[in-house]
Amino acid sequence: EVQLVESGGGLVQPGRSLKLSCAASGFTFSNYYMAWVRQAPKKGLEWVATISTSGSRTYYPDSVKGRFTISRDNAKSSLYLQMNSLKSEDTATYYCARLGLRIRGYFDYWGQGVMVTVSS
Amino acid sequence: DIQMTQSPHSLSASLGETVSIECLASEGISNYLAWYQQKPGKSPQLLIYYASSLQDGVPSRFSGSGSGTQYSLKISNMQPEDEGVYYCQQGYKYPFTFGSGTKLEIK
Numbered sequence: 018e019v020q021l022v023e024s025g026g027g028l029v030q031p032g033r034s035l036k037l038s039c040a041a042s043g044f045t046f047s048n049y050y051m052a053w054v055r056q057a058p059k060k061g062l063e064w065v066a067t068i069s070t071s072g073s074r075t076y077y078p079d080s081v082k083g084r085f086t087i088s089r090d091n092a093k094s095s096l097y098l099q100m101n102s103l104k105s106e107d108t109a110t111y112y113c114a115r116l117g118l119r120i121r122g123y124f125d126y127w128g129q130g131v132m133v134t135v136s137s
Numbered sequence: 138d139i140q141m142t143q144s145p146h147s148l149s150a151s152l153g154e155t156v157s158i159e160c161l162a163s164e165g166i167s168n169y170l171a172w173y174q175q176k177p178g179k180s181p182q183l184l185i186y187y188a189s190s191l192q193d194g195v196p197s198r199f200s201g202s203g204s205g206t207q208y209s210l211k212i213s214n215m216q217p218e219d220e221g222v223y224y225c226q227q228g229y230k231y232p233f234t235f236g237s238g239t240k241l242e243i244k
Contacts, residue, residue: 061224061236062173064226067231078138078231122227122229122233123186123228
């Protein structure tokens with residue numbers, strides 16, 4: 018059974034940093050692109066970052082580029098999101114998600130999400 | 138960026154009814170279109186990928202169609218467990234973008 022379990026969320030002040038983790042199990046982690054998707058309270062979904070199987074390629078929207086860094090440790094089947102210079106608009110539930118194996122344009126499994134609140 | 142315009146914003150349906158949700162992309166996305174269902178307090182679940190491919194385990198009353206810039210999700214024989222918010226998402230080009238969501242309720 019595919020499982021994605023996020024951790025590391027919490028309350029953080031504007032301008033500070035936070036690192037999220039996602040522990041993956043039930044599949045060969047190193048074979049899949051992985052991503053983070055977020056959802057602000059009572060709002061829709063926003064893609065945040067994607068990383069290739071080896072970690073050599075990463076992709077970000079302009080809203081987080083230069084502030085967020087996605088990374089992975091295939092030996093530990095873990096995905097990470099380093100968030101720096103946090104802003105109030107980064108307040109959201111952050112989901113770890115797996116991309117499809119052959120068609121990498123969709124998210125076939127999602128974690129339960131972890132809440133990040135940016136506030137003074 | 139590719140904009141995804143989803144409609145309607147909300148709708149209500151009776152049990153057994155058939156409903157459709159539309160998604161319009163601001164440019165052609167070559168069928169790289171997925172649909173998700175999200176229930177309150179839960180993470181999204183994939184229903185359809187590549188416009189019309191049904192994800193494993195998803196009931197066959199869900200179906201997707203479309204091409205180019207116009208896509209739709211059809212739910213036949215509406216069931217109580219189908220209540221939730223539905224999102225479309227394009228995976229053709231980065232940045233991946235989602236529609237604003239359609240809230241589906243039982244009438």
